[in-house]
Amino acid sequence: MSTEVKKSGRLLKAPENFLGQGDEKSPETMRRKFLAASVSTAAATFAGLGLQASAQAQAAVGAGDPNILQLPAHSTGLGMPVAANPYGAPSQYEKGLQRRESPGLTRVSAASVAFTPLQGTFGIITPSGLHFERHHQGWWDIDPSKHRLMVMGLVKNPKVYTMDDLMRLPSVSRIHFIECGANTAMEWGNVAVPTVQYSHGMVSCSEFTGVPLSVLLDDCGIDRKQAKYILGEGADGSSMTRTIPLDRALDDVIVAYGMNGEMLRPENGYPLRLVVPGIQGVSWVKWLRRIEVGDQKWATKDEAIHYVDLMPDGLHRQYTGIQEAKSVITTPSGGQTLLDKGFYNISGLAWSGRGKIKRVDVSVDGGRNWRTARLETPVLSKAFTRFNIDWVWNGGPAILQSRAQDDTGYVQPKINQLRAVRGTRSIYHQNAIQSWKVAESGEVSNVQVY
């Protein structure tokens, strides 16, 4: 490693309320503030980054640091009692990391999206409180003792299940991503939003627990000769109804009540939702109350008017559910500022609705040269895969990109390759390579590179 590599770069976070009101802090003001504040904590930061600087050098940097010399209250007094916060919550210092609504995106907040702050999560699991939300007509906290699931249609014994019934059945727990088909939709025509939270935050990854749908269909005696599709229906006022082909329904679909070790959160469908791995989020029907088995597609409003792809020839494509391979660098990413030259860990997420991520390549020069990133374990099917790669920023302009490949051999396209096939008037399934430009000032912004 060169001396340059040993010096780790510090990163100024993106203003958390980037699109909110009252964001009077410009990156420059924040940079100056951060620099001033960081002088006194340089030693701690230095040590915290695990650098290989000599003990002598560290001592010199830390000399006179009150954060080392003066014992804080937490080192001398009695801490908080157990169960002071019986459920637990993040540190007060992390309160900027939140799901956020993009102002002006929809007229009513009940029919809107709150985006996951991908720039601030680690590993592959999205904390339940940061899991993105997308509702067509608001969310409800439904009393589980009154919630029922009806299974009917082409089955010998139509049944109604209570939550108790369902939770007694054999269960599975699987880690999967869920991505709204409209994720990154704002970027079809042009660069539209500044941070990865808004450009890619309609995707999350959780461990879901529930009953395989195949178990329920067998329990009701599905007519395997005639049945070809199932319909999932939600209990909210949006009349969310989605057709799912039977082979998929019998494969890996789960009727889920658990998420990340606890019951689903109300925003995410408590007490029951469909988990349809690899398929766009709209099919993951929340507050699930009915499953109908049929022999043809239903062409409901959310399959005929919405969630169709407008192609360049003016025709609509229907039933395009699979979320193809996609990736994004989450740090450094839009709105952040690189404060020093030197070492940075480029980190990001990749996922594919068709299986496992096989490889992620990263470019720092806008796609001229590529290096293969490290895939961190576990690498699971239809789940987030975390990738990391070392980078030494020399202070010059750079364009950071990641390109995912899944185990079918499919390679994430460039934006112009995608537009050549899909045009620019689509909403759904925008999985193009994302580009983040690093300016000489260190500021990172969203750009499109063809």
Ligand code: MTE
């Ligand atoms: N199910 C019902 N009943 N009502 C809804 O509005 N929204 C759908 C889907 N399931 C929705 C629903 C859409 S468009 C998406 S992207 C996902 O739920 C979002 O799931 P999440 O809010 O748990 O992230």
